[in-house]
Amino acid sequence: MKHLSLLLALALGLVTAVSAGPTVIECWFVEDADGGRLAKKPAALLLRQGPGRIPPRPDLDPKRYLRVHDPTGTLQAAFRRYPRSAPTPHCEMSHYIPLPASVNWVKGLTPEQSCPRALDGTWFMVSMSSPVLSLSSLLQSQTEPQPDPGLITMATAVLTVITHNPTTRIQLGQDALLDLSFAYMPSTPEATTPLAPGPPPFGLEWRHQHLGEGHLLLAATPGLRGQMPAAQDGAVAFAAWDDDESWGPWTGNGTLWLPAVKPSQEGAYQATIYLPYLQGQVTLELAVQKSPKVSLMPSPLVWAAPGEAPPELVCLVSHFYPSEGLEVEWELRGGPEGSFQKAKGQSWLSALHHHLDGSVSLSGHLQPSPVTTAQHGARYACRVHHPSLPALGRSAEVTLEVAGLSGPSLEDGIGLFLSAFLLLGLFKALGWAESTVRALKTTLGKLPSSLT
Template sequence: MISTNKGKMSEFLTIYKLSIITFTLFFGVSGSGCPVLECWFVQEKPGQRGGFTAPMDQEKSLMFITTEAYNEKTSELHPPADISPSRIYYVTDPAGTFCSSALNPPKGSVNKPKCEINPFMPHAAMVRWASALTDSAQSPVYLQADWFSVAVQGLDEQLTLSNIMRAPSASKEPKVILSVSSKTPVVRSRLGEQVLLDCGFWVDPSSPLHGSGFSIEWRYQFRGEGRLVIAYDGKNDRFAETSETGADIDVTALYESGNASLILEEAQVRHSGTYICTVYLPHLLVQVAVDLEIVEPPSLSIYPSPLPLLVPGQVVVAQCEASGFAPHTLELGWEFTGVDGKSGSLGQGSVTGHRQASDGTFSQSTRLELDSGKLKLGRGGEVTCVAKHEGEARRASATLNVIGVSAPSIEDSMAMVAVALVLYGVIKVLYWTFSSADSSDADLKDKKAK
């Protein structure tokens, strides 16, 4: 019995070892689970002069990615036949920046990451807070290679990534040298909240550029206008002077983990726009963009409040004011719910244009004429102002009472009884007053006669 158990255990261990070997071989070929990225290789057309309108040429490209140096036979990877061999790259990514799940769609998915590869030319930084990185007049021999920049947008706005890769001249096996990424490509915030715009970077420890200093820059852009938010010179450990207030980065986290995230202490409408995180190394720079949208739903109020009684033949004007919202897109409307519980739309009313406050928020109003004959308001009910905004839909209601219609309600009956009682009281007082006066005159005449 013991011998049999040992035999079974030996068979189990053999199968287990074979499974481990198969697993290792499989993931070794597939790049430790990293995706195969389909990209566009974009560059200026040969022979064309540079400039903003220079014609561009784009070709299909493919990147096989591994976290360790490529040592497998590339012929076993079987790239598609419609991609030129000159545009197939075997990338070594030691930090696994390309291996995020946001860049690896489910098998058969039609949604894929957006990827673009461009030739990159190392050059000295043009901003003063990074000029110290390249104060030498000579370029290092290390720069004599083929350089590429890769920009990738992940699925469902989960990741935006920009990498700089270096390959020995005429080689198709580049290695990631500098990587900058953001896990929050799109951020939405309410007014007054603290906002974190994520940005992190990694530098290849084996590169001569590692440890030679870095600089970080956050710049704001919106509708053609831009400003410097914050800039840090890591080589000299100092911040550049800017006019921006309430913005900061965690310098300790910057050195410990490459966390260059921007912190806005209190979100304001003026903060809406695109923020560009740029990381400078000697002769290299790479950047990612983060979009921030400040979304604040409106506050609603209806006036006059309460609404006056509506008598058939008369018109009551109601106005709804929406204030303190951003962005400015807003849809206003009116609804009415009768005493029978039935609801219906009363339309938009007369809507005014937008007005902008000093804090950047907007206000808008709508005016509605309540005519019981035209709007079929019956015996009254609830008038509701509805504001549809991307931040949140808001509603405000007021009660409308209509009197003097057929089949009076309990409220109408009570009101009429109250009016009748008041009139009866007035008549009774007048009767007593005149009766007393007549009695006094008669007594006075009797006394004179005697």
Template structure:
């Protein structure tokens, strides 16, 4: 026998799993009012009921207060995983008329000439969207509202199509896996027994829309020998029923795999599951991303003399995507004004450089203001913000060394600056200079011009 504490823990875990997620989904019923106008009425989906009476909803018409029976469990399971701190999903309902699929490749799903009588009656299509999930479900209402304990309409979820990745963010060059699940239960026992036992044939379609253009990526009809359009861009779908119960319900998988995603592949992906006279569709917004690399030159050390401006700084922000949303900030850390301040000076950005892989680069420039001895040891930093980076962004920094605490340090700083000048010009040299009372005057005498002109 299991210990009582273990049994209690298991029982509490089951209660938590069952009661997770919202019990009621608030919706809007959208209908055509004629003349290009739409009307909206409040509606609600009661997914599950606690002990006792149904919660009263005097604000709703009985036909729009819907208690959902979900034989396949897909609708219930989707919201059972919904986080309690997530924003409420957006839900709309509309009336639906069963029709055959318009695509030629899906014509084999409806060989009969007319819609079967089992699909007669009222149909409702529910569309739910949020950052957590996106789904569509076809509901079959019973003919009359139930009078007790409150006026409410019982509905059955017949076909549910959903994804738990409605806004995938894919690193450029990596594979994308666009999740898609669906579940189906024949609307009536007559509809189930009129077909061969086991799950029916279905059609799966993935399309992409971007910048006003759309095209078919993949189409499949598992179980039918129809001629399919060739898949595009290396797309592969895991299109199959997950079970083979004789009379349902059935669950299926239509997940799409795209290899090595490139920027041109971002956009709205429409996934449609076709059953005879029912077409459930969800939309996914795929974005391609690559965070920038950040480097700052000259590095790791910048020399300057008192009263002069340090060399111009260049911050290279390279190979990122998308180009939108980039911000560059210049900071001075550890200067005379405190531990952190915005760097003063002239700032500008270069034009975007486009690379063959679709990424872009640019450089940010800062010409700092003249410095004092108090700036010695301070650090100039270039901080980059981009949608692909954490909130604090990404930064690179260089340390500022200021000669000027003494005349001897002044001379050393100037000699190092001159040496760098000759090294850059490619002239080999060996410089021996003594440091008298005025090193600047001595260097001017040796060089014939002020040493600052060589820095």
């Protein structure tokens, strides 16, 4: 019975492994058309095949229906961890021609004049993007006889570049890590450039694009000697192969580290992996943000008489980023019309004040309408909404006290003021009389005794 339970658990585990993630990824095949246009035709990638024959797809041209052999397991692993709730990734496929890299600092990867014969054949580039991953994979069509000829095209994933965090949101001034990994398995050992077995040299490039401008941020060629461009913005990359197998497959890490991120560093980051005649690229987005601090003045309470308007309220919204997307709402909590209502009165926002760290501040103003005795104890609140805050935003509040309903009335306040004024005058008069008497006694004490 124990052995039967173990076999059942193993079987369930195998079923789970086989059924994890999608088996087919729907794509668009993009190619040039007449007039310089791009034509899009339906295509599909079969990542896993269950027992039996290949699932037929009569709606697809067999040249655009690819059965993917994934020797590194990168594609399989990416979609095994793909959340069920995440949207289906957008996938595009196109033809690819192996060519040497055009940038000078990576010329050492292709010292020979022509591509090796191992790179002959038909190549495809597949690009996928979604909120949870972005990847690029180079597929080489297999030349050996294929099962079910005319039904599907067999292809091998040779180079795959992937990130599991395509959009990174970081607090202003903190360090950012842009995730990047890659995997490589040459179709034949002759496809690698080094004579000794092991992972080949490669090139890693990170470029930054923001507000229509782009520049090279970092370049590295582990395994090659040469003059590298200087890294910008203090960027550091973890550029290395993770393993040292004789003939592959190999996986690598190209994660980028940016210290103390500033607003000027947000935008698109393009990461490119260069191998001899092969290049894979993904794009990541870096968003910089800082949550605002909110305070309300005057505080702790606003004092007004019935029928009069309270003093102007000022909501300070300080040190936030970005400046776009900020909203300030005024609320009156409590009072005669329920627990919550929009505060009445005239409201406006000040101009932005810019700080040295790139953050900004502003103030929201409200001139409330005249109050009634029924509003005694209500609370004025300013609620701030910003992309860096939760959906409910952040708020600050003060309590409204209507004169005559709590503590001294306005007339009592005037009477107390006049009484204090008279007492102060009396105290000053007494002090003056006392000082005069002392001065007189001192003068008399200094006169000769004959005069006294």
